[in-house]
Amino acid sequence: MTIEDRLAAATTALHEQLLTGRLVAQLKARMDAAADELAVLRNRLDDEQADVDKLEKPSLSRFLASLRGQQGDVDKERAEAEAARLAVADAKARFxxxxxxxxAARDRLAKMANAPAEHAAALEEKERYLAESGDPRGAELAANGELRGRITGELTEIRQALGAADNVHLYLSEVRERITKATLWSGMDVLSPGLSGRSEMLEAVDKVHEGSIYAGEWLATLKNELADIGEEMPELPAMDILLPKWWQEWTVYVNGLPVYDNVFPRVLKAGNNTGEAIAIIDALRKRLESRETSVAARLAQAERERAALHA
Known part of the structure; x- marks a missing residue:
């Protein structure tokens, strides 16, 4: 391996160590946030289970309620406890x-501990080589090796950002599909309030929230990756479905049934905003692909210059 090859490899290794160090810090922050979320959900589960245990505790009032067929409160609390249990399981899986x-990233970083020393040694070797070599190409070859190392590192960062953008597009597309289902069910609920589709609508909205969590994680990753290459994270419209408390929103009744609530327009707005966000991310992906092509062309030119110097 020539001196310029060793210098290029050492420069790339040093750059990779810096990127891995940033990744370790990012993952640590996300892991800590997931741990906090898990703790909150576990406390909520404890509260919900306590409510269930209280209602299930043998008592005269509970016995009389069972005789009258009034099991709604117990069933409701059980359902809420089960929902809390599922939320804990999901949060635990993410954590x-x-x-x-x-x-894994920390282990990779540990294996790169010698990168700074190896890079410094390669630079010293280059300096000795240039001092002892009478060939004017020596300085040009060493500079070329350093250049190729920098370009390779830049290309790696751009491809990482592009990969994150691809994942954001994938998860946002999935969220939009889930919003489409939620829109259909919430529309049915508006047309036939309280008669059909209520439980399906709630389940569909929960699926949207679940998908949004993963999309949000990749959006955070994309923001960090863009910062590494000097790109600004584009501003995206709000895609959350901000649901009100049902009993506060159902204000118009016919025969005891709500005839309108504002869930449908909120779901519809979230779908439109998600579609707009996908278009913005698509434009970003095109810019990154163009930049990737440009940097790859620079690397190819550096390789040709290297070959010419060796000729």
């Missing part, structure tokens, strides 16, 4: 995934 990724 475990982030913890695994963090440990």
């Amino acid at each position: 475990d995934t982030l913890r695994t990724e963090h440990l």
Whole structure:
């Protein structure tokens, strides 16, 4: 391996160490946030289970209620406890995934501990080579090796940002599909309030929230990746479905049934905003692809210059 090859490799390794160090810090922050969320959800589960236990505790009032067929409160609390239990399981899975990724990235970083020393040694070797070599190409070859290392590192960062943008597009597209289902069910609920589709609508909205969590994680990753290459994160419209408390929003009744609530327009707005966000991310992907092509062309030119110097 020539001196310029060793210098290029050492420069790339040093750059990779810096990127991995940033990744470790990012994953640590996300893991800590997931741990906080998990703790909150576990406390909520404890509260919900306590409510269930209280209602299920043998008592005269509960016995009389069962005789009259009034099991609604118990069933409701059980359903809420089960929902809380599922939320805890989902949050625990996200925390475990982030913890695994963090440990793996930390292990990779540990293996790169010698990168700064190896880069410094390669630079010293280059200086000795240039001092002892009478060939004028020596300085040009060393400079070329340093240039190729920098370009390779830049190309790696751009491709990482592009990969994050691709994942954002994928998860936002999935969220939009889930919003479409939620829109259909909420529309049915407006047309036939309280008669059909209520539980399906609530389930569909929950699915939207679930998908938004993963999309949000990749949006955070994309923002960090763009910062590494000096790109600004584009501003995206709000895509959350901000649901009110049902009993506060159902204000018009016919025969005891609500005839209108504002869930449908909120879901519809979230769908429109998600579609707009996807278009913005698509434009970003095109810019990154163009930049990737440009940097790859610079690297190819540096390789040709290297070959010419060796000729």
